[in-house]
Structures are given as structure tokens and as C-alpha cells.
Amino acid sequence: xxxxxEIKNISFAYENKNVLRNIxxxxxxxxxxxxxxxxxxxxxxxxxxxxxxxxxxxxDIYLDGIxxxxxxxxxxxxxxxxVFQEADSQIIASNVRSEISFGPINMGLDxxxxxxxxxxxxxxxxxxxxxxxxxxxLSGGEKKRVSIAxxxxxxxxVLIFDEPMTALDPVSANxxxxxxxxxxxxxxxxxxxxxxxxxAYRFAxxxxxxxxxxVIADGTPYEIFSQPDVIxxxxxxKPVLMTVWEGLINLDxxxxxxxxxxxxxxxxxxxxxxxxxxxxxx
Amino acid sequence: xxxxxxxxxxxxxxLVKFMLIDHYAQLSGLRKYNSSAKVAFAFxxxxxxxxxxxxxxxxxxxxxxxxxxxxxGKTPFKVYTRLMSIPLTFxxxxxxxxxxxxSSRPLxxxxxxxxxxxxxxTRNSALTAVKVFxxxxxxxxxxxxxxxxxxVNEIVMVLExxxxxxxxxxxxxxxxxxxxxxFDTAFRMQISAKARLGFCGFKTSCKSxxxxxxxxxxxxxxxxxxxxxxxxxxxxxxxxxxxxxxxxLKARHILSAAIYFVVLFLIAKVGV
Numbered sequence: 001x002x003x004x005x006e007i008k009n010i011s012f013a014y015e016n017k018n019v020l021r022n023i024x025x026x027x028x029x030x031x032x033x034x035x036x037x038x039x040x041x042x043x044x045x046x047x048x049x050x051x052x053x054x055x056x057x058x059x060d061i062y063l064d065g066i067x068x069x070x071x072x073x074x075x076x077x078x079x080x081x082x083v084f085q086e087a088d089s090q091i092i093a094s095n096v097r098s099e100i101s102f103g104p105i106n107m108g109l110d111x112x113x114x115x116x117x118x119x120x121x122x123x124x125x126x127x128x129x130x131x132x133x134x135x136x137x138l139s140g141g142e143k144k145r146v147s148i149a150x151x152x153x154x155x156x157x158v159l160i161f162d163e164p165m166t167a168l169d170p171v172s173a174n175x176x177x178x179x180x181x182x183x184x185x186x187x188x189x190x191x192x193x194x195x196x197x198x199x200a201y202r203f204a205x206x207x208x209x210x211x212x213x214x215v216i217a218d219g220t221p222y223e224i225f226s227q228p229d230v231i232x233x234x235x236x237x238k239p240v241l242m243t244v245w246e247g248l249i250n251l252d253x254x255x256x257x258x259x260x261x262x263x264x265x266x267x268x269x270x271x272x273x274x275x276x277x278x279x280x281x282x
Numbered sequence: 283x284x285x286x287x288x289x290x291x292x293x294x295x296x297l298v299k300f301m302l303i304d305h306y307a308q309l310s311g312l313r314k315y316n317s318s319a320k321v322a323f324a325f326x327x328x329x330x331x332x333x334x335x336x337x338x339x340x341x342x343x344x345x346x347x348x349x350x351x352x353x354x355g356k357t358p359f360k361v362y363t364r365l366m367s368i369p370l371t372f373x374x375x376x377x378x379x380x381x382x383x384x385s386s387r388p389l390x391x392x393x394x395x396x397x398x399x400x401x402x403x404t405r406n407s408a409l410t411a412v413k414v415f416x417x418x419x420x421x422x423x424x425x426x427x428x429x430x431x432x433x434v435n436e437i438v439m440v441l442e443x444x445x446x447x448x449x450x451x452x453x454x455x456x457x458x459x460x461x462x463x464x465f466d467t468a469f470r471m472q473i474s475a476k477a478r479l480g481f482c483g484f485k486t487s488c489k490s491x492x493x494x495x496x497x498x499x500x501x502x503x504x505x506x507x508x509x510x511x512x513x514x515x516x517x518x519x520x521x522x523x524x525x526x527x528x529x530x531l532k533a534r535h536i537l538s539a540a541i542y543f544v545v546l547f548l549i550a551k552v553g554v
Contacts, residue, residue: 053514077517084515089508093524094435094458101525106517114525134435136462137308154516 003064003079003157004029005050005189010059012045019045020056021213027158027191032184034204035193036224038235041210043193044085047160050191052076078107081156085163087143088135096138096146097122097131103154121149125179141172148179159183161192165199177203201225201239202262209234222260241267303365303429311356312431316531321440323539324428330546331420338553339546340416346542347423355431365426366419373418381411434458439526452522463505468498 005027012020019042027033035043048054050061052073061068061076068076081103084090093099100121104114122131125145135143144164151159164180165173180203184190194200200207200221207224209217217223217230224230225238245261248254248271255274261267307313312320331343348366351357383389384399393402428437438454471494475481480490513522 048511048515051515053511074517077515082515084508084512086508088463089505090512092456092459092509092513092522094438094455095433098435098439098524098526102523103516105523105525106519111525115527118525134304134308134433135459150516 003189004062005080005158006062007050007056008060008062010049010056010061012042012049012054012056014045019213020049022059023213023215024059025208025215025218027189029157029189030184030187031189031191032203032205033189033191033208034200034206034221035191035208035210036195036197036200036234036236037193037210040212041234042213043210044162045213046210047082047162047191047193050076050158050160051080051082053082078154079156080158080160081151081154083147083151083159083161083164085166087140087147090147090150091135091143093135095132095134096127096149099135099146100149100153103150107154117153117155121153124152125149139172140167141169141175144168144172144176145179148176158189158191161190163193163195165194165196195236197225197237197239198241201242209236221262304434306355306357306361306430307433309356310431311354312350312427313433314529315431315535316529317432317436318440318443318528319531319535319539320428320432321437324424326543327424327546328421330543330550331417331424334550335413335417336550336553337413337416339549340413340420342546342549342553343420344416344423347420347427351423351427351430355427357430362426362430365430366423369418369422373415373422376418377411377415380414381407383407436528439528442526448521455522455524460505460509464498464502467501468494471497 005025007023007025010020010023011018023046035046037043045054049056052068052075055070055073063075063079066072066075091099093102097118100118101114104117109117122128125148127142127145127149130138130142130146135146138146148161161180164176168176177199180190180192192203194203204221207217207219207221208215209224209230211234216233217227221239222242225242230236231238241262241264242260245254245267249256254267254271259270261270327343327347331340348362352359352362381403382401383404384401386399388395388400389402390404390407391402393400435455435458438451438458441454442451472481475490475494479486480493481487
């Protein structure tokens with residue numbers, strides 16, 4: 001069952017450097033969130049706090065209303081899965097099957113259950129035939145699939161992806177995006193950090209923008225990308241599709257009904273509908 | 283930083299060259315044989331070779347192991363001979379030292395005078411040198427067959443099953459995993475230095491090498507923190523445990539091994 005994740009006024013500092021400042025968020029089950037912000041904005045540190053690797057200096061994290069303390073921090077490891085930015089920083093075992101089994105074994109599951117979960121994750125991520133292969137003989141896309149399978153085998157309710165498209169070729173990036181959409185369609189809560197506005201725009205239903213350890217904006221993609229000051233402050237770009245659509249509205253080609261297309265196919269469909277409607281009324 | 287090495291790239295081949303044995307183990311025709319059985323076979327074979335002092339037995343082992351690696355394991359002939367030639371140099375040099383005896387008076391049929399002492403070869407010393415040579419080559423060929431047919435990770439798993447201390451096998455797992463990443467990082471740094479004329483002269487090369495080594499050390503330290511975070515994020519509590527499974531042990535493999543050892547036993551009985 002997907003769970004609700006809440007963080008209240010958390011702050012975190014490395015040595016003397018404040019990386020997270022008084023952050024409060026509420027993440028509902030099944031949400032699809034993109035976290036944006038410049039490098040060093042605190043995205044990865046926030047994720048490490050949400051996963052339980054780091055403990056906030058101040059503030060609290062709640063999972064389904066249960067306050068997370070040092071003694072029950074392991075719940076976060078289990079319920080909130082984190083896929084690291086670099087698959088090579090995550091993959092520790094010397095072959096794919098052993099790697100995927102690492103999380104379930106640490107959860108204390110019996111051998112049969114571990115095997116079942118590993119098989120399921122291998123099949124879900126289409127890694128059949130790679131099970132006994134060493135990580136150094138995998139491509140970047142394959143390593144990314146292994147790192148996602150690692151977390152799927154733990155049956156985490158909330159899945160966090162730290163810059164999932166980094167260093168992937170277009171085909172692998174496309175495959176990864178399809179996997180994220182599939183996971184979301186199954187009702188899992190997804191959080192992904194990204195610098196790619198186009199990806200965030202079409203992927204997320206909610207965007208959280210961070211700057212210097214603070215959340216400076218939180219809203220729908222349209223709300224976020226309609227704020228020039230937020231775009232400038234967070235060093236992000238407006239999505240190409242949104243810019244083009246605004247141009248089409250200004251040229252009176254697209255309708256100004258406040259509805260923006262999320263994908264190119266949707267844009268084409270909206271334009272076709274508009275012009276078919278015009279033709280039939282003439 | 284991406285550490286993916288695309289197959290077919292120059293970097294890939296360099297990496298493969300570096301980890302040649304493991305690469306061929308991954309592709310071996312004997313790969314899908316039970317790894318515990320392969321380790322046991324190699325170990326038993328090694329023990330017999332060491333215990334039995336017969337040249338015919340050592341010769342048989344060398345021929346059998348080489349043919350198995352080449353024909354069944356599909357290791358390229360060129361690769362195999364190159365691998366065998368590495369220890370060959372050391373063994374030949376060692377055997378020369380065993381074969382040559384030094385004395386204050388002339389020894390055997392063949393000797394030379396070195397002013398105060400004589401260096402010579404006697405029948406016994408020559409025979410010992412030849413026996414040691416074939417024994418060493420037989421031992422090496424049987425261990426090569428193991429390492430050319432069993433990737434390192436599978437050997438580590440067998441060692442785990444043998445209840446070797448956890449710290450030992452965990453370290454082997456981690457070293458095996460990260461040596462490739464470290465090598466890849468070093469390679470990238472070296473290319474970056476080369477691209478800026480970092481290796482155009484002896485002095486510059488020394489300076490660049492020192493810089494690459496220093497950066498590599500810092501990079502390794504930073505990466506170690508990232509790996510530790512990755513371990514903690516999946517509930518690591520001080521024990522590295524993985525699922526270990528292996529290929530089934532087939533009756534015909536046991537039968538083949540049994541026939542082989544019977545032949546070895548017969549050679550040990552009647553051979554010279």
C-alpha cells in the first residue's frame with residue numbers, strides 16, 4: 001500500500017554548511033513529483049534524508065503518521081527506495097542477481113522470498129540473460145535498469161530517482177522514462193530530481209523547486225514554469241513545448257483556454273481538434 | 283561522471299586487456315559448469331601434481347588442461363599461449379638456478395670454471411630442474427583452466443561457501459567490483475592529461491603521473507562515501523550478504539572428472 005510521507009521543518013548541515021533549511025513538504029500516495037534546482041541546491045541531501053541515510057539536524061519526518069526516530073529509521077530504508085544518480089555508485093555486488101538480492105536480504109526475508117523478488121525485479125526490468133553478468137560488462141542503460149531493479153526488489157512504496165536521465169543515451173533515457181511512467185501507473189509514489197525542464201514538464205504532476213537548501217516553489221508544472229522569477233532563481237529553463245505553445249497562442253494559432261499540452265502528440269491533437277472544429281463550423 | 287565502458291570502444295579493449303582472464307572467463311564454454319566443482323577439480327588436480335613426482339603425469343596434465351581450455355573453453359590460442367608465456371619466463375629462470383650446481387671441485391659431465399668455484403650440471407640436478415619445470419607448468423595450467431572458465435565473482439562465492447572469514451570474501455567482492463571503476467577513472471584522467479600534452483616528455487610525464495595519482499586518490503575517497511551511502515540506503519548493517527546460486531552439477535561432468543582422475547592414478551602408478 002502506498003504511504004504518505006511528511007517532512008516538517010527539517011534542516012541539515014554538512015560540517016558548518018547548511019544544505020537544507022527548514023523544509024516542509026507533504027507527499028501523498030501515488031504522487032508524481034519532479035524536484036528541480038541548480039547543482040548544490042540540496043536535492044540529493046533531501047533524498048538521503050527521506051531515505052533515512054542521513055538524519056535531519058532539526059525537524060521531523062513522518063511516514064503514514066509515524067514519527068521517524070533514530071531507532072525506527074530502518075523503516076525509511078524499506079519504504080522509501082532511492083535510486084542513485086550514478087548507477088556505479090549504487091551497484092556493489094559482482095553480478096546482477098547478487099546485486100538485486102542485497103536489499104531484500106538486508107530486510108531479513110527468507111531465501112525463497114528473496115529469490116522470488118529478485119526474479120520479479122529481473123523480469124520487470126527486462127534483465128533476463130544478464131543475471132550472472134558482472135556490472136563492468138553492462139552498458140550505462142543496463143546499469144540504470146539494474147539500479148532500479150535493486151529498489152523494486154525491496155517493494156518500496158515511495159521511489160526516489162536522483163537525476164535518472166544523467167549520462168544516458170536518448171534510447172536508454174526514453175526506456176527509463178517509460179519505466180517511471182509504468183511504475184506511476186501502478187500507483188507508486190515517484191519523486192525524481194532533474195535539470196531537464198522538458199522531462200519534468202511531461203513527467204510530473206507536481207514540481208518542487210529548490211534553491212540554496214530551501215523550497216522556493218511548489219506547484220503544478222504550469223504554475224512553476226509561469227513564474228519567471230522562480231525560473232531565474234533556480235537556474236532552470238522553460239520547457240520548449242510550453243514556450244512554443246505560448247508563441248502559438250500569441251499568433252492566435254492555438255486556443256487561449258488556459259490548457260497547455262504536456263506532450264507533442266497532445267499538442268498536435270489539440271491543434272487538430274481546434275482546426276477540425278473551425279472547418280466544421282464553416 | 284559516467285563510468286560506463288561501451289563495448290567495442292578503444293577504452294573497452296584496454297580494460298579487457300587489463301582484465302583479460304576475467305573477460306575470457308565470462309565468455310568461456312565451461313562457464314556454465316558448476317563453479318564449486320571446478321574449484322574442487324582444480325584444487326585436487328593441483329594437489330596430485332604436487333604430490334606425484336612424475337614427469338609423464340605433469341605432461342599429461344599440461345596437455346589435458348591446455349586442450350580443455352582451448353577446445354572446450356574456447357579460449358583463443360594466441361591468448362592462451364600469451365598467458366602461459368608469462369609464468370614460463372620465471373619458471374625457466376628458476377629451473378636454471380635449480381639445475382646448475384656450484385662446487386669447489388668439478389661436478390658432473392658439463393661444468394665451467396669460475397676461477398674459485400665450478401658451476402656444473404649433474405644428471406640429478408638436471409632431472410630435478412626438468413621435474414620442477416613440468417610440475418610448475420602443470421599446476422599453472424590447471425589453475426589457468428579454473429580462472430579462464432570461472433569469473434572471479436563465482437570463485438568468491440565458492441570461497442564463501444567454504445566458510446572463509448566474511449571479511450575476506452566481502453573485501454574480495456568490493457575490490458573486484460571497484461578495481462574496474464578505479465581503472466576506468468584513472469584511464470579517463472590519463473586521457474585528459476594526454477589531451478593537454480601531459481605526457482610529451484619525461485619530466486612532464488612524471489609530473490602528470492603524480493597529478494593523476496593524487497586526483498585518483500581523492501576521487502576514490504569521495505566515491506567511497508557515495509558507496510557507503512548506497513549501502514546504507516538499502517539497509518546495510520555491517521554485513522554484506524548476497525544471494526549466491528550456481529549452475530547445477532551434472533552427472534556427466536562428475537563421470538568425466540572421475541575418468542580423468544582414474545587416468546591420473548594409472549599414470550601415477552605406471553608412468554615415469
